[in-house]
Amino acid sequence: MELKTDLFLGDCRKELKKIPDNSVDLIVTSPPYADQRQSTYGGVSVDEYVKWFLPISKELLRVLKPTGTFILNIKEKVVDGERSTYVMELILEMRKQGWLWTEEFIWHKKNCFPGKWSNRFRDAWERLLQFNKSRKFNMYQDAVKVPIGNWAKGRLKNLSETDKIRDNSRNGSGFGKNISNWVGKETVYPTNVIHLATECSNKNHSAVFPRELPEWFIKLFTQEYDTVLDPFMGSGTTIEVANRMKRHSIGIEIISEYHDEVKQQFAPVEYFLMESEIKYGTN
Amino acid sequence: MELKTDLFLGDCRKELKKIPDNSVDLIVTSPPYADQRQSTYGGVSVDEYVKWFLPISKELLRVLKPTGTFILNIKEKVVDGERSTYVMELILEMRKQGWLWTEEFIWHKKNCFPGKWSNRFRDAWERLLQFNKSRKFNMYQDAVKVPIGNWAKGRLKNLSETDKIRDNSRNGSGFGKNISNWVGKETVYPTNVIHLATECSNKNHSAVFPRELPEWFIKLFTQEYDTVLDPFMGSGTTIEVANRMKRHSIGIEIISEYHDEVKQQFAPVEYFLMESEIKYGTN
DNA sequence: GTTCCGCATGAATCGATAG
DNA sequence: ACTATCGATTCATGCGGAA
Numbered sequence: 001m002e003l004k005t006d007l008f009l010g011d012c013r014k015e016l017k018k019i020p021d022n023s024v025d026l027i028v029t030s031p032p033y034a035d036q037r038q039s040t041y042g043g044v045s046v047d048e049y050v051k052w053f054l055p056i057s058k059e060l061l062r063v064l065k066p067t068g069t070f071i072l073n074i075k076e077k078v079v080d081g082e083r084s085t086y087v088m089e090l091i092l093e094m095r096k097q098g099w100l101w102t103e104e105f106i107w108h109k110k111n112c113f114p115g116k117w118s119n120r121f122r123d124a125w126e127r128l129l130q131f132n133k134s135r136k137f138n139m140y141q142d143a144v145k146v147p148i149g150n151w152a153k154g155r156l157k158n159l160s161e162t163d164k165i166r167d168n169s170r171n172g173s174g175f176g177k178n179i180s181n182w183v184g185k186e187t188v189y190p191t192n193v194i195h196l197a198t199e200c201s202n203k204n205h206s207a208v209f210p211r212e213l214p215e216w217f218i219k220l221f222t223q224e225y226d227t228v229l230d231p232f233m234g235s236g237t238t239i240e241v242a243n244r245m246k247r248h249s250i251g252i253e254i255i256s257e258y259h260d261e262v263k264q265q266f267a268p269v270e271y272f273l274m275e276s277e278i279k280y281g282t283n
Numbered sequence: 284m285e286l287k288t289d290l291f292l293g294d295c296r297k298e299l300k301k302i303p304d305n306s307v308d309l310i311v312t313s314p315p316y317a318d319q320r321q322s323t324y325g326g327v328s329v330d331e332y333v334k335w336f337l338p339i340s341k342e343l344l345r346v347l348k349p350t351g352t353f354i355l356n357i358k359e360k361v362v363d364g365e366r367s368t369y370v371m372e373l374i375l376e377m378r379k380q381g382w383l384w385t386e387e388f389i390w391h392k393k394n395c396f397p398g399k400w401s402n403r404f405r406d407a408w409e410r411l412l413q414f415n416k417s418r419k420f421n422m423y424q425d426a427v428k429v430p431i432g433n434w435a436k437g438r439l440k441n442l443s444e445t446d447k448i449r450d451n452s453r454n455g456s457g458f459g460k461n462i463s464n465w466v467g468k469e470t471v472y473p474t475n476v477i478h479l480a481t482e483c484s485n486k487n488h489s490a491v492f493p494r495e496l497p498e499w500f501i502k503l504f505t506q507e508y509d510t511v512l513d514p515f516m517g518s519g520t521t522i523e524v525a526n527r528m529k530r531h532s533i534g535i536e537i538i539s540e541y542h543d544e545v546k547q548q549f550a551p552v553e554y555f556l557m558e559s560e561i562k563y564g565t566n
Numbered sequence: 567g568t569t570c571c572g573c574a575t576g577a578a579t580c581g582a583t584a585g
Numbered sequence: 586a587c588t589a590t591c592g593a594t595t596c597a598t599g600c601g602g603a604a
Contacts, residue, residue: 091368100365113596114596123579125389199599
């Protein structure tokens with residue numbers, strides 16, 4: 001089966017209209033936060049954030065299948081010594097639109113932004129809000145099971161071995177990379193806390209979104225050849241992961257540099273397919 | 284200096300009125316969740332939770348010192364497949380009362396038992412909402428520093444000359460690091476995610492509050508002989524910890540069994556003091 | 567091929583100073 | 586008084602080159 005990757009250049013408020021109703025299985029996105037990332041995106045102000053986002057979430061509600069899921073990564077900033085309330089207001093308004101606020105996952109960031117203030121510690125977590133269109137949504141829990149931590153076996157057995165398991169798997173939610181270590185180990189279901197590092201180093205882009213994040217949700221909420229949408233594609237992490245995991249994908253990006261770069265990234269694949277068509281098609 | 288422990292039996296909506304204005308340095312509490320502990324507070328329903336809590340938070344605002352802090356441990360429950368919104372509504376309403384919503388800490392519950400539902404993983408985190416009366420509140424950050432990460436061991440052994448100052452290469456948010464400042468550093472400031480185990484095998488009480496939790500906040504927001512209040516004392520974890528840490532404490536509990544038990548726990552101390560008064564006072 | 571070590575960088579926030 | 590800009594502060598990670 002052919003794997004589709006549709007990329008749109010433009011404002012997602014307009015581009016989303018090109019996507020048919022009830023056609024997307026999973027939306028995973030990390031929109032620009034209020035007043036942040038000014039260098040790349042315009043920067044929506046705190047006061048206007050909800051008003052700005054609601055038309056988008058309305059379109060997302062339209063394109064999502066009834067069995068689908070919407071994962072929204074967001075975190076409110078501090079304004080005048082207080083946490084802003086726009087995320088809470090957004091949740092309340094989205095429920096009025098018809099969204100179900102099913103769950104709130106926590107992304108516990110291992111390497112959060114440094115700094116010290118007299119009245120505040122470093123912010124080490126972000127919200128991963130799960131919204132659904134209906135109470136009957138697809139969830140493939142077995143796809144994200146993690147190796148058992150040492151909490152269950154106590155200290156009785158193989159303490160040294162269980163200690164080798166990476167910290168994130170001990171938290172019951174991580175995605176330790178050495179899967180070979182898991183072989184033969186008992187697995188359990190993770191929790192709603194996800195313990196990951198941000199990817200910060202030389203990537204050209206500020207790809208703060210670690211690829212394990214979309215990977216986990218794609219595993220959890222979709223099967224192969226389902227469709228994944230990211231209306232704020234950025235440098236394309238979600239799209240790329242979806243593609244590798246054999247999911248159809250749709251990406252929308254307003255900044256042409258990002259869009260073109262992702263486009264280019266998928267170009268060789270197309271070229272390759274054409275080539276093989278020539279090769280074998282002419283037989 | 285004498286250490287005071289005042290215990291009140293009764294509904295905190297009434298008992299709080301006995302406490303003078305601006306007299307408490309820290310409030311740490313874990314109120315009954317909606318629709319739970321039905322028998323005690325008349326079974327506060329999800330719909331009425333905010334309305335029920337607001338008079339209490341108003342009293343708390345009154346008794347708290349301007350430099351004090353209110354830590355509210357709470358988590359919304361799932362109702363009909365959705366997370367309830369009463370916590371968010373409560374935050375919005377408390378801000379109207381004059382509270383500042385300064386921060387939201389996450390309590391990541393380490394080793395609770397795995398479990399799952401068809402739509403949902405086990406809930407491994409709770410909110411620890413920080414409210415303040417003014418922007419100038421007391422915070423003793425050095426009291427809760429944690430050991431530095433392992434990365435430092437290899438890093439700080441030998442410094443090169445370039446480690447002195449870093450150029451602000453990118454977007455002007457220059458983060459000039461002066462590595463030499465870190466030599467010999469063994470502790471760093473924590474983040475707003477608190478990673479603690481739950482006290483699982485609790486004997487009689489339903490109190491799942493690990494004593495490290497109040498301990499951490501008492502360290503962070505009070506000094507010795509400050510006053511700590513818990514208007515939903517339960518089995519008295521917060522009060523007991525405060526007492527051990529040489530803080531005055533005030534506890535309110537509506538269930539007489541709990542109240543009496545805590546009272547009894549502190550009785551020997553009072554007895555002891557009386558005895559010494561007799562001994563030395565009659566000289 | 568491993569392992570080690572140097573190094574750049576990140577969804578930040580506060581307080582002081584300037585217009 | 587109120588907003589805008591700027592400097593200061595700080596920790597953990599993954600990459601790439603070297604041993």
